[in-house]
Amino acid sequence: MPQIFINEQNCTRCGICVSLCPYRIVVLPDGGLPCHVQGASERCIACGHCEAACPSGAIVVNDARLVPMPYASGVAEIEPARLGAYLRMRRSIRRYREEPVERTTIEQLMDIVRFAPTGRNRQDVHWFIIQDTRELRRLTEMAIDWMRESSAAGSSLAARFNVQGMVRAWEEGRDPLCQHAPHLVIACAREDNPVAGTNAVIALAHLDIIAPAFGLGACWGGIFIFAVQGCEPLRAALGLPPEHVPIHCMMLGYPAIHYQRAPKRNPSDIVWR
Ligand SMILES: Cc1cc2nc3c(=O)[nH]c(=O)nc-3n(C[C@H](O)[C@H](O)[C@H](O)COP(=O)(O)O)c2cc1C
CATH class of the missing domain: 3.40.109.10 (NADH Oxidase)
Structure with a gap:
């Protein structure tokens, strides 16, 4: 069952982890640290958003099936045109x-x-x-x-x-x-x-x-x-x-052909409301 661990020194109690939990099972008790609602850990899907978004890196989500993240952290941005x-x-x-x-x-x-x-x-x-x-x-x-x-x-x-x-x-x-x-x-x-x-x-x-x-x-x-x-x-x-x-x-x-240009496509079929 997934569990969250909080580094007390790093946690600023900003509440971002609480706001991102899809199942609303992360809470920030008055004067306390973020934690799972009592007995709700089994509903945690280990999406890792609380850990991934924490500005001070104060949360770790652990679950038996999760493997360590071997990649450098940081935001990967690509220009829309590219x-x-x-x-x-x-x-x-x-x-x-x-x-x-x-x-x-x-x-x-x-x-x-x-x-x-x-x-x-x-x-x-x-x-x-x-x-x-x-x-x-x-x-x-x-x-x-x-x-x-x-x-x-x-x-x-x-x-x-x-x-x-x-x-x-x-x-x-x-x-x-x-x-x-x-x-x-x-x-x-x-x-x-x-x-x-x-x-x-x-x-x-x-x-x-x-x-x-x-x-x-x-x-x-x-x-x-x-x-x-x-x-x-x-x-x-x-x-x-x-x-x-x-x-x-x-x-x-490996492709044997290099495409020179994008093909034509239909316009998007969208209903706006
Ligand atoms: C669900 C699906 C099944 C497809 N099956 C085949 C296939 O069996 N053989 C094939 O040559 N292309 C297949 N295609 C590729 C489509 O023909 C191709 O996406 C379409 O012609 C547009 O070309 P593009 O992907 O280069 O934009 C399939 C595409 C999808 C999404």
Whole structure:
């Protein structure tokens, strides 16, 4: 159960920790120090906002699952124009170099992705990373076989996707599912948590955004995940634990193409009230 510890000398009793607690369980008793409401520690989600915002660094949140923060503190600011340009130039990468990505680089990405928001700070995304490119091709082939069989059996799949075209592309040496990406990152969620799927998608969106900063490219694998969800042998070959639901996935690798400009987009569809 999370607990908060206060450094009495440093605490100025400013009350910022009290104002930021999402569950209102941090209080500042008259003449006392900030503390959890009696018996409420189990409701603490260890979001760490009280510790992160304390101007005098007087609070520490501790919980068995939390790992020490190895990064320098301080505010990271990026000019809006720079960040906007970066986000506009992010692309779904569909051509990759054959070169694999070092595991340490993928670990660096995932180390940033773990700071993505999760409902009730559950941090409950389970990752499954196919680093071995040959294994990814084997699994993709299983997905293609499933598509071929589903199409032959007249399933609704063929109407939804151009299945025959994709199967043909694979037979001609192209990879319409994973675009010859060397790696695939699959985000899974526990089925007993209704917001876990949302958490998984948000985390993957972080991965999509951070990848170019490492010179990498990513692309959502909508068709691949569709196959994982529908093809039991493929799911079994992945070896996912039964309680882990595959939510979505992302191809990862070094891009073979450098985009010169951002593509056109529709205007935002907004209702103002
Ligand atoms: C949920 C989702 C699933 C997607 N699935 C695929 C896919 O299976 N294959 C693919 O090449 N692109 C896939 N994409 C990428 C979209 O086609 C892409 O985001 C869109 O064309 C806009 O291009 P951009 O991301 O470069 O701006 C997917 C994107 C999302 C958000």
